[in-house]
Amino acid sequence: MALDEIKIGGLGASRRRVEDNRFIRGKGNYIDDIALPGMLHMEILRSPLAHARIRSIDVSAAWAVPGVRMVLTGDMLAARNLAWMPTLSYDTQAVLATDKVRFQGQEVACVVADDPYIAKDGCEAIVVDYEPLPPIVNPTQATAPGAPLIRDDKTGQDSNVVFDWEVGDRDGTDRAFAQADVVSTIEMHYPRSHPSPIETCGSIADFNRATSKLTVYMTTQAPHIIRAAVALVAELPEHMIRIVSPDLGGGFGNKVPVYPGYVVSILASILLECPVKWIEDKSGNLISTGFGRDIYLKGEMALRNDGRILGVRMHTDSDHGAFFSDAQPSKFKIGLMHSAFSCYDIPAAHLTAQGVYTNKAPGGVAYRCSFRVTEAMYFQERMVQAAASDLGMDQAEFRRINLVRDDDFPHRTPWGFLTDSGQYGKCLDLGLEAIGYEDFLRQKEEARQRGRLLGIGISTMTEPLGAGNSREYDILGIKMFDSAELKVHMTGKALLRTGAKTQGQGHETTWAQIVAHELGIPAEDVLVEEGDTDTAPFGMGTYASRSTPVAGAAVAMVSRKIRAKARKIAAHLLEVSEEDVEWELGRFSVRGAPDRGVTIQECAIAAYSNMPDGMEPGLENNAYYDPPNLTWPFACYIATVEVDPETGVWDVLRVVAVDDCGVRINPMIVEGQIMGGLTEAYAMANMQFITFDEDGNCIGSNYMDYLLPTAWETPGFELHEVVTPCPHHPIGAKGIGECATVGGPAAFVNAVIDAIGDSGVRNIDMPLLPDRVHEAITQGHDVSGAPPVRSEP
Amino acid sequence: MYPSRFRYEAPSTVAEAVAMLAAVDGEAKILAGGQSLIPMMKLRFAAPAMIVDINGIGGLDYHRADPDGTYRIGALCRHADLEKSATLADAQPTIAAAAPVVADPLVRTRGTLVGSVCHADPQGDWASVMVSLEGAIVAQGPNGHRSIQVADLIDGPFQTVLAPDEIAVEAVVPAARGVRAGGYLKLERRVGDFATVGVAVSVEMSGGSVARAGIGLTGVGPATINASDAAAALVGTVLDADAVDAAAQLAAEAAQPRSDHRGSADYKRHVVATFVRRIGAQIQRSEQEAA
Structure with a gap:
């Protein structure tokens, strides 16, 4: 009789987070404890x-x-x-x-x-x-003639430029632009923010x-x-x-x-x-400490009148602060910026990037994203909105025309990544249906007649999560694989350790669920430990949504090694050859005689008391996992807003999220991740930024100036799912921790821009503070650049 | 986040507290709700030699109307006490409108109106409300009590005319010369954020027209602004749209905002005018509903 996987806390069980038992009792063990x-x-x-x-x-x-x-x-x-x-x-x-x-x-x-x-x-x-x-607080100042040299400590450093970098097909992209009916251009800034973990x-x-x-x-x-x-x-x-x-107490890359x-x-x-x-x-x-973002974009899209995107050009100017201490793969100077447009079928693309030193804090970290994917997807989805608007096309229809089709995988992205799976059109349609797209467009028009400004914003994206594969991903030369070690004790209870490090993601809960899925050992019988280098196997840690794609895969693989050994023990106990042993969750049985069987727990005690001749005792193993590819979750986020034309204040009416992160290990935790990410996305769009005055004073050095949203202003979220298993991950899972932070901001900004569409304004840079929205509405011009700190009285 | 060394005293009577203030060598601060003082001490922006914690003093946590309509709010009356009051909306509509938008629910549970007024933060909500109501603070010192109009109490950012040995024990709103109406609107980017702009409008309606009016402005100057010209423009009118509009313009002119990361000076003036109009319209609507 096979076990009920949900009952033992296996895949798909919304099991309560075991770590919360100590956190809610005030018994956590944080550094200051x-x-x-x-x-x-x-x-x-x-x-x-x-x-x-x-x-x-x-x-x-x-x-x-x-x-x-x-x-x-x-x-x-x-x-x-x-x-x-x-x-x-x-x-x-x-x-x-x-x-x-x-x-x-x-x-x-x-x-x-x-x-x-x-x-x-x-x-x-x-x-x-x-x-x-004299201080330098932005890339323009950093590269101005005669700018003071910040890094005079470095021999051979004669400017404030950290790097010039490019990727893509310059000539092919030029040809695409030569054939374009319409070229859509937009400039914008993704402001500096800070991951700001509570601890x-x-x-x-x-x-x-x-x-x-x-x-x-x-x-x-x-x-x-x-x-x-x-x-x-x-x-x-x-x-x-x-x-x-x-x-x-949180990390978010910080x-x-x-x-x-x-x-x-x-x-x-x-x-x-x-x-x-x-x-x-x-x-x-x-x-x-490590900030996120602070990057400027010049974006261009070559478009055909029928809505097809022929090519994309991007140039970024990034502000790295006083020391180039970005946490990112060695190979990619501007992170995974070139993962932009991976969900669209685009023949040619070219990216140039310049990074500069400024007199600001160093350490561009992936603030809840996979190495600048947040900026890439924000730029992408803002460019897509501007392009649709330039073509006079419906936002949803323009996306539908250009999204990669289900039968087109594996798909080579414009900058050379290989996406492997997805149902992009289905996700988009589900999102549009959930928000009531056509109805909302009618309401919007009616409201407009009465002087009210309603808007809808869409953001669709796939992002590369789970760095990495060792061919392309390393930090300081160390390849980005990960590991797991599983020790099954003689009573069938188990200790699992990985090279990842949970900081709120719930590894202590979800890793045990993978073991339960693979071995039939109830999740509650598996203790998960991480974070001590004297005991944990070597791993690259937790960031860039890499835990489930890499360490989580290692957990599945080590469980399978354990199962393979247990199978030999089972054959020994059942006195049949190994080929005659069949596996069902938690139990081996004799082929053709299902009543004759032994449980995984019986195999465990035999591993210490009754092993076959010549077999090493014990039931312990480890696995080092080097994934063949990144995982590619897809998301469609749709927000509706109302803008107060008198004050520029905007309120969120509804947010619909459709996420396809493949197989969900613990749906409750996945939903928590999505809600947290959407909250951060809303924060980016609405209030959360760090800026500097002309003297280089940090505006945002405390929670009075650096605003994080509270439960009061955070909107409700309506979550939906599509499941396209990852073809190469052992249990079909994809990364999810960062999708909403990455894809969410553009939905809010696109919605506000849509609401004020009559003004002709193409862009307001985040955060969309009321005064900036008001300026755009009343002056009819874009409000771009780092949120200004005007010092005139 | 570690304050400088300080002496802590917790007297049980106001007289005892006043004596401690008179005797201390160096700066002393009164601790009521502590919602502004403690953060400033943690950041070492404030480093008082002595903290006099008045939370152990009985009988200061009231808010009540005298028989003649004078309204009194004790030094230990918390924002939340006002927010949750069932009777305040009728008696003091402007205070009732402001109470739920002061800071956030946590701060409102501890913070006090009197403490907030005496903190004299130009971003503080209560000083504007009290200015609009011609409210006063009662201070007790070694020589007894005196009453100070809130408009006169604040003489700069974070500065009051209170003597070092005086304690503010009560806020007082004089009885109305008619039926009170009023409102408080605040633009903030998030709950608990400092106000980008806050506007308090209080009127006393008598025979369908305005017998008295007051307008206080939050966050648009180096101190709370008493927009008295704007308020005067309302007196004698029936609060019609033209009168409100005139007051809105005058209030915007009275504002002295700075451009900063919350918005440009022009924008803040625009919001001041918008809020005066909105409160005016709100009062109009409720008057019509009542009639």
Whole structure:
């Protein structure tokens, strides 16, 4: 009798999240919950200026504060060759500033003290003499003739340009544009934002002189990469380093890079021979750690009058801040920007990209996206709306004409990716039906007659999730595979560890469901552990929606290895040859005699007590999984809005989401991911951005200026699904964690632009603050560029 | 997020608190709701030498009408007390309109009207409401009580004329010379955001026309703005569209907004005028419904 897979918490079970049991009881174990005996506390002194030469740093008063144990400056680090560290993009970043400060909030000195209050007092006692230099806050300033050189520390760096990069078929694209009936152009900016996990970054470094072992508790999404980085930066032997990533209060990409606070806390622990804790405050997190986006687009589409897209040109100017520390695959300078337009059948495309240094915080991270896919899909869907409008075509119809058809897979995208599956037209139709497209267009027209502005916005996209395959994806040369290790104990209970690191995604719940699906061991009998480099198998961590596509696949593969061994044991127990053993969920039986069988649990105890002659005892294994391709989920998001023409305030009326992420392991968790992503998409469109004034002051350094939506303003979401299994993933799953963040913003912006269509306005850059919408309506012109901070009185 | 060292006192009477203020060496701050003070201390924008926590003082958590219609709000009356009041909408429609849009539900549970007014944040909602109502703050010091018009209390951003040894114990709204009507509208990007623009309009209707009017503006100047010329334009009218429009224009002129990331100065002026018109129309509608 086969088990009921849903009952044992297998694939498709909306099983409650097991990790929540401790979180809702206040029993989570976050970095700041950890206290070690004799632990000291570290605070960072940050630069108040965006660009300045450091004339001197006087730390004498800080040393004099009672309870201060150590004051560290860049010069002290330089004496140990630690003032600079390598970034994830082959650049260097100052750990503590020595020569200049290059952004507001840069780390200048650290104070270690008996408690965090004293450490803060110590920081306030440090006197830094700065000579202000002209700041650069955008790419235009960075590339202007005579612009001050930000990275004068780098030999051979004679401009503020980080890279010039291109990809695609320049000549073929030129030919496509030569044949175009209509060329649609648009310029826009995706503003700088910050992942802003509720928990900030932090570390507790604990160097034990007696054992020479360094243990670091750290808020990291990728503990094994950090271990390697610490080994290289601190020149410590890798086997004597243990990185433990405890419960994480969110990550969203923010906790991938190495930050100066980690490095200095490690050095302080080595020097002081006691544990040193550093917990970043909220402002420190917002002004100094990995941001997202901040990129400008010039986009062009070559169109035929019948609605076909013949070619696409994109040029991006990206603002990387003072150090190029983007977390992204080595090969791709502007991330996966060239995954734009992957859902459309387009013959030719060409992308050029320039990146620049500015006096802003470094660290372009994939803020809940797969390496700048968010920007790619936003630009794509805004360009698509403008193109349809230029052709005078219906938004939905224009998409339907150009979407890749179901029978056209595998499909080579305009920039060379290979998509493998999808039912794009079905998703679009489902979305249109759910929102009542035709009805809404009628309502919109009626409302227009009465002076009310209604609008509808569509966003359709497929995105490359699950970096990666080792041919193309690496970080600092380390290939982006992942791993799982499964130990089935003799009573049939199991311990599963992976190289990923959950930070809210629910791995402790969903990995166990994959094991349940593969082995028939109830999910509740599988303990999942991640994040400790001394115990977890090597993996590249969790970001870019890669856990299910890569580590999740490894979980399935290791389970299958276990099942293969269990089959041999079953044959032994049933006294038949292995070929005569049949598998059904949780049980092996004799072919032709289904009553004769053994359960997976009976095989487990036999693995320790009654194994066949010559078989290794035990039921444990591991799997390293290198996926053959990325996974390609598809989404169709549709939003309707009403704009108040008098104030520019817009309200969301409805949001419909149709997601095809292949097989859903835990539908409840998938829906949670989609709702969270749509909330962030709404936030991007409406309020969430970090900007800078002309002096380089960060506007958005706290939650009074950097706005995250609350439950009050977040609209409701109506979710629908289509399931097209991934052809290469062991259980048919695709990434989902980031789809809505990626595809959502364009739906909201397209809806507002649609609502004010009579104004002739083609673009308002995010966030669509009321004053910007009002300006567009009343002035009839685009409101583009970084949200301005006007300083006139 | 670690404040500087400070002394903490929790007196049980106002007199005791006043004595502590008089005796302290350095700056002291009164802690009522703490919803502005604590964040500023965490950021070390404020580093008072002493905190005098008045939450243990009994009898300050009221809001009530005197028999003559004078309305009194104690120093420990929380925003949420006002928000949840069943009687406030009739007695004090402008206050009732503002209470649900102050900050967010968490802040409203702790924060106080009197504390907010004394904080003198140009983005504070309550000062505008009180200005529109010709409200006053009653302060108690070593020499007894005095009453200060809110319009006179605030003398700059985060500055009041309160003496270092005075505690604001009560807000007072004088009795109406007619039937009260009014409203408060605020443009914010998100619940709990500082106001881009806030407008309080209070009128007292007598015999179908306006006997008294007040307009207070939030977030459009270095301090709460008393748009008295705009209010005067309403007095004696029947609150017709032309009169409201004139007041709206004058209110926009009275505003002194700065262009910032919440919007341009012109935009904020436009919203001031729009909100005056909208509140005017709201009052008109409810008057007609009542009639």
